[in-house]
Structures are given as structure tokens and as C-alpha cells.
Amino acid sequence: MRLSSCFMPTLRENPAEAQITSHRLMLRAGLIRQTSAGIYIWLPLGLRVLHKIEQIVREEQDRAGAQEILMPTIQSAELWQESGRYEAYGKEMLRISDRHGREMLYGPTNEEMVVDLFRNDIKSYKDLPKMLYHIQWKFRDEIRPRFGIMRGREFLMKDNYSFDIDAEAGRISYNKMYVAYLRTFARLGLVAIPVRADTGAIGGDLSHEFQILAETGESTLYYDKAIEKFELATLTGDIDPDSIEKLQSLYAMEEEKHDPDNCPVAPEDLRSAKGIEVGHIFFFGTKYSEPMNARVTGPDGKLVPVEMGSYGIGVSRLVGALIEAGHDDNGIIWPEVVAPYKVGLINLRLKDADCTAACDDLYHRLTDAGVEVLYDDRDMGAGGKFADMDLIGLPWQLIVGPRGLKDGMVELKCRASGAREQLSLEAALSKLGA
RNA sequence: CGGAAUGUGGCGCAGUCUGGUAGCGCACUUCGCUGGGGGUGAAGGGGUCGCAGGUUCGAAUCCUGUCAUUCCGACCA
Numbered sequence: 187m188r189l190s191s192c193f194m195p196t197l198r199e200n201p202a203e204a205q206i207t208s209h210r211l212m213l214r215a216g217l218i219r220q221t222s223a224g225i226y227i228w229l230p231l232g233l234r235v236l237h238k239i240e241q242i243v244r245e246e247q248d249r250a251g252a253q254e255i256l257m258p259t260i261q262s263a264e265l266w267q268e269s270g271r272y273e274a275y276g277k278e279m280l281r282i283s284d285r286h287g288r289e290m291l292y293g294p295t296n297e298e299m300v301v302d303l304f305r306n307d308i309k310s311y312k313d314l315p316k317m318l319y320h321i322q323w324k325f326r327d328e329i330r331p332r333f334g335i336m337r338g339r340e341f342l343m344k345d346n347y348s349f350d351i352d353a354e355a356g357r358i359s360y361n362k363m364y365v366a367y368l369r370t371f372a373r374l375g376l377v378a379i380p381v382r383a384d385t386g387a388i389g390g391d392l393s394h395e396f397q398i399l400a401e402t403g404e405s406t407l408y409y410d411k412a413i414e415k416f417e418l419a420t421l422t423g424d425i426d427p428d429s430i431e432k433l434q435s436l437y438a439m440e441e442e443k444h445d446p447d448n449c450p451v452a453p454e455d456l457r458s459a460k461g462i463e464v465g466h467i468f469f470f471g472t473k474y475s476e477p478m479n480a481r482v483t484g485p486d487g488k489l490v491p492v493e494m495g496s497y498g499i500g501v502s503r504l505v506g507a508l509i510e511a512g513h514d515d516n517g518i519i520w521p522e523v524v525a526p527y528k529v530g531l532i533n534l535r536l537k538d539a540d541c542t543a544a545c546d547d548l549y550h551r552l553t554d555a556g557v558e559v560l561y562d563d564r565d566m567g568a569g570g571k572f573a574d575m576d577l578i579g580l581p582w583q584l585i586v587g588p589r590g591l592k593d594g595m596v597e598l599k600c601r602a603s604g605a606r607e608q609l610s611l612e613a614a615l616s617k618l619g620a
Numbered sequence: 621c622g623g624a625a626u627g628u629g630g631c632g633c634a635g636u637c638u639g640g641u642a643g644c645g646c647a648c649u650u651c652g653c654u655g656g657g658g659g660u661g662a663a664g665g666g667g668u669c670g671c672a673g674g675u676u677c678g679a680a681u682c683c684u685g686u687c688a689u690u691c692c693g694a695c696c697a
Contacts, residue, residue, distance in 0.1 A: 198646065198658070199632050203690055223689070277621095278695080295697095329621065329695070336697095343697055395697095466697060500697030534656055569658040576657090587656055597656090 187527070188549075189562045193230055195219075196574050207402055208509035209334030211518050215578045217505070224331025224339030231578060232505065234526035236342065239504050240321055242373050242523065243344045250366035252317035252346050257296050257303075259323055263289035265298035269477055280327050292325040297474050297496060300347045304492065305480035311351045314482065314492070315359055319346030321501060335506045336462070342502040348495040351484060353471060356493035360392065360469045361430045363497040367396050367465050374504065375521035376511055379409050379461060381438045392469040394434070396499075397461030400510040407461045409438035410451045462507045469495040512602075518579030519602050527560040529618055530580040532572070534587030536565045545586050548596075548611065555620035576601065584614060 197214040204210040212218045217232030228236060244254065263281070266272035272279075280292040293299070300318060308316065321344045331339050348359035364380065371378035376398045383395040397407055416433045437451045449456065475481070475491040484490050512519040522528060529552060533545040542563075549561045560580060562571050568587070575583050585597040596614050599606045609617065 195630090197631060201631070202626085202633095205691070220689090324697080326696070330691095330693090332691080341697065345697085464697065498697050503697055532656095537655090567654085567659065568656045572657045574658090585656075589656065 187560050189560060190564050192560070194574075194578070195229070196577055198573075204334060206333050206336070206510075207513060208336060208506040211509050211513060211577070212334055212506065215518055218335060220334075224328060224337070226335060226338060226340070231526045235505055235508075235520070235524050236502060238524040238526075239374065239508075240342070240344075240501050243370055243499055243501060244321065246366045246370040246373070247317075247319050247344065247346060249369075250317070250362045252319045252366075254320060255303075255318050256320050257293075257299050257322060259293055259325070261291050261293045261296075261299055263291055265302055265478075266291065269298050269301075269474055271298070278326050278328065280325050293322075294324055294326045295343075295496075295498075296320070296322075296345055297347065297494075298478070301474045301478045301480045301494075304347075304349055305475075305478065308349070308492075309482055311482050311484050311490075314349055314351045315355055316349045317346055317359060317362075318349075319344060319497075333506070335502050338502065341500060344499040344501055346497040348497070350493045351482065351490070353493050356469055356471065356495055357392075358427075360467065360495050361427065363467050363495070364394065364430060364434070367467065367497075367499070370499065371396060371398065371464070373523060374508065375523065376464075376508070377414065378464070379407055379413055379438055379459075380434070381407060381409070381440060381461075382434075383466065394467050395463050396465035396467075398464050398504075398507045398511060399459050400462050400507060401460055402510045403460030403462040405461050405463070406441040406458065407438060408441065408444040408449070408451075408456060408458050410436045411455050411457045412436055413438060414457075462503075462510060463500075464504050464507050465497075465499045467495065467497040469493075513579070516573070517577035520579045520581060522581045525558075525579070525581050527558040527580050529557060529559045529582045529584055530575045530578070531559050531561045532568075532575060532583060532585045533561070533563050534568050534571070534585065536563060538588050541586060541588050541591055544591055544596075544611065548584065548586065548615065551615055552618060552620045555615075557618055557620050582618060584618070 194216045196216045200210045201213050204213050212232065215231065216229050217235065218226045218228055220226055247254070263272055266275070275294065279294050282290050282292065284290055321342065323340055324343045325340050328337060328339050331337055346363060348356065348363070350356040350359055368378060378396045378398055380394040380396055383393040397403070397405065413433065413436050416429070437449070471493050472491040475494055480492050481489040482492055508521065508524060509518050512521065531545060531549055533542060535541045545561065545563070549559055552559045562575065564571070579601055581601055583599040583601060585599060590596055590608065594610055595608045596611055597606055598609055598614050598617060
């Protein structure tokens with residue numbers, strides 16, 4: 187993509203309404219624009235990141251055996267009246283009515299809808315287990331939206347729902363998601379701590395929150411340092427059931443529930459860090475299947491309510507969390523797997539024919555090789571180009587100017603480490619995978 | 621919802637106390653000099669001061685109402 191034809195409105199100053207790092211950087215780097223409290227437009231650069239995160243989440247869901255569907259954002263109130271949550275959900279649910287005066291709502295979650303889907307089409311234990319997920323926009327009319335995309339009212343969530351014949355099988359589905367989550371966050375280059383959690387409005391008796399470690403996180407966590415070692419193992423392979431049980435038994439608590447005087451972990455093994463909640467998994471058994479009459483016939487011919495779990499990842503929140511976990515004074519530092527482009531090609535002197543010819547050639551060769559390049563072909567000073575490129579945080583900057591070019595050299599800068607290398611054009615190309 | 625602020629060109633702000641017809645920096649347009657970390661000179665364009673009433677000869681400024689946004693608290697992916 188040529189920057190001269192790209193919609194990337196970067197800001198030199200911090201917008202007044204943005205108080206936290208990720209919100210400021212998302213506005214300044216031209217990833218999002220706010221339209222009203224907690225509701226945002228995703229601009230081209232931000233949308234590319236969102237899509238890449240979404241894709242990694244999708245791949246790990248598929249790998250765990252879940253199947254993707256897509257449920258609507260607008261739901262009928264009827265299903266919610268059936269489950270009893272229509273009143274219980276309160277003002278956080280955005281209620282609307284259609285032209286016939288029917289009560290509708292903008293979905294804050296999809297348990298009711300997916301249970302309805304399930305009960306209409308699945309009748310036998312032979313069809314279990316099933317895991318169905320979708321990645322869809324949700325709306326929760328938060329009392330107080332804040333922190334930009336981190337707690338918006340409209341947000342993109344992956345929500346998965348598992349259906350099993352009994353609690354034991356349900357626990358297996360739960361653990362599959364538990365592992366899928368560890369893998370997902372590890373692929374994004376994040377350290378996630380699974381913390382035993384309350385079940386809240388969703389209900390149930392088994393639940394974990396996944397907290398991303400970042401200095402600017404909202405909650406303070408205390409956990410056994412052994413958790414970090416376990417997570418490294420998930421980078422390379424699956425975890426066997428015994429390991430999952432062991433990992434889940436390790437201590438991890440939010441500050442409110444952490445009692446320093448009665449902590450089972452020795453002080454030298456205890457870690458304390460700030461976290462951002464990006465995922466939450468629940469096993470809630472028959473909480474919805476019972477009232478909504480979602481039953482299957484078991485091997486013995488008897489009808490039993492299906493055992494369920496639900497599993498959420500805040501996809502749009504992850505964009506903010508990744509920035510909180512990866513930035514410096516100059517801007518964002520994206521992990522390569524989610525960066526909007528891999529390489530930022532900087533043409534320092536557009537009016538120099540040789541320089542521009544070299545840049546055009548590099549751009550085409552990289553693009554032809556499948557490398558994602560954002561080519562800064564704007565006619566402006568070098569300072570602004572460097573500042574913008576640091577701000578938007580692409581992993582590699584390929585800097586081309588007449589000075590180096592007369593010796594046949596270009597500069598390759600790593601955004602994360604700041605390391606710079608003088609390379610020949612061919613060496614730079616091969617280093618970038620072209 | 622309880623508490624606290626703020627609304628003035630695209631962005632950041634001054635002007636409000638003490639009423640007199642709107643200003644600064646950045647950005648933008650044109651031309652020139654520049655050209656490796658936001659350079660520089662000249663000339664321009666853009667705002668009925670959130671909105672609605674009121675007071676006044678006159679309101680960004682005073683009064684009343686209203687809307688929006690943000691921050692702190694309880695809740696959430």
C-alpha cells in the first residue's frame with residue numbers, strides 16, 4: 187500500500203479525551219475514531235490489526251474442534267424472557283423495538299440464541315460433543331465506557347458455546363478451550379495468567395479469567411511463578427489432561443481475593459503483576475438448557491438437559507491490550523503476527539529519481555513476494571516520516587535515501603529493539619523474506 | 621447511578637472573572653529555499669465560541685435550561 191493514497195490520519199498531539207496509553211496511541215496512529223461514548227469507527231490500519239487478531243483467534247478455535255457460525259447482532263426479546271434474563275440483565279442491555287412494536291435487543295451475548303439453535307436441531311447424545319462459536323459485534327450499555335476500545339459499549343467478541351452429555355464431558359470441553367486460550371494469547375506474543383474467577387451474570391460453578399500482563403493493567407494479580415513456565419510449554423504443543431489439572435490448581439488471584447497471610451505460595455515463588463482481562467471461560471452446566479428445555483436423548487433413552495459452557499475473548503479489547511503491552515515513548519510496537527504491515531518502506535527523497543526508482547523497485551519486489559509493505563511515498567521531510575513510522579509501529583522500517591543509495595546501501599531498522607543495519611538492497615530483500 | 625470537570629476552525633489551547641463583534645501553535649492551500657528524526661520564508665483559506673432560551677444598545681463572556689464528552693467509584697470481553 188502506498189501511503190500517499192492511504193487513509194491514515196495520524197495526530198501529532200494527544201487528543202484531550204484520551205487518558206490511557208492505548209487509547210491515545212490508537213487515536214494518534216489513526217487506528218480508530220470515536221463517534222460517541224464507547225463507540226468507534228475502525229480505520230484501515232486498525233481494521234487490519236483487528237482482522238489479524240480475529241484470524242488467530244479463529245484458527246485456535248478451529249484447532250480445538252469448534253465450528254464457526256455467525257449469529258445476528260439483533261435478537262428477539264422472547265428468548266431472553268424464556269431464560270429469565272430479559273429482566274435480570276437490566277439497563278446494560280440495549281432494548282429496541284421494530285416497526286411492529288416487537289421488543290428486540292442488540293445482543294450483549296448469545297447463550298439464549300445458541301441454545302435455541304441447539305434444541306431445534308440436536309436431539310441425541312450421538313451428536314455430542316459440539317462447540318459452536320462466532321465472532322460478532324456485541325453491545326453492552328456500560329454505565330461508564332472508558333479507556334477507548336478497552337471498555338467500549340460496542341465491541342467485537344469471540345464467543346464459543348460447548349454442549350456435552352454430562353458434566354465430565356463438559357469439563358473436557360472446558361479444558362480444550364482453556365488450552366486454546368493459552369495458545370491464542372501465546373501466539374499473539376502475550377503472557378496470559380488464568381485466574382480463577384467468579385461466574386457473575388453468566389452463572390455456573392467453574393470459571394477462569396485470562397489476564398494479559400501489562401504494566402498499565404487495571405487489576406493486580408498474585409500468582410505462582412510456576413504458571414509462567416507452564417505457559418511456555420503451550421507454545422510448542424498440546425497439554426495433556428494431567429498437566430491442565432495441575433496448571434489449574436496453581437495459585438492465581440486478583441488482589442481483592444488475595445490474602446497475604448493465608449497464601450499457599452511461598453513468598454519467593456509468588457509474583458505480583460498488573461493484568462488486563464481479555465478472556466473469560468465458564469462452565470455453567472444446565473443453567474440455560476434447563477429453563478429453555480434443551481435436552482438430548484441419552485444412551486439409556488432418557489432425556490437429559492445438555493451440559494454447557496461459554497467462552498469469550500474480547501477481540502477488539504485485545505488490540506488495546508497489545509498496545510498496552512507493547513509500546514514506547516514514540517508509539518506502538520506491534521508483534522509481527524498482528525502488525526498492519528510487516529515493513530514500512532521509507533522513501534526519504536521522493537524528488538530524487540534514483541531514490542524513488544529504487545524504492546519503487548523494492549516495493550514491487552517485496553509485494554510480489556507476498557511481504558506486506560506500507561510504502562511511505564509522501565513528499566515531505568524525513569522527520570515526519572520517521573515519527574509516523576515509529577508511531578504506527580510496523581516491525582521493520584526499510585529506510586532508503588540518496589546518501590546510502592550512492593553506495594548501494596539501505597537501512598533496515600527493527601522497531602522493537604531499535605537496532606539498525608546497513609545492507610545492500612539484495613541483502614535487505616532477503617532478510618525481509620523476498 | 622453517586623462525585624468532579626470540560627465543550628471556542630481538523631487537533632492542542634488562550635480569551636470568560638472585569639460584556640464591545642474571536643486569537644495563538646500545529647495541521648491545510650499556493651509559491652520558493654531545503655532535504656537522514658516533525659526545517660524555513662512569503663502569501664492564503666477555514667470557526668454565528670455544543671445547543672436553546674433570557675438579560676443588555678451590544679453576549680464566547682452574565683443568568684436559566686438542555687445535550688455531549690472526559691475523569692474518580694460500583695460492573696464487565
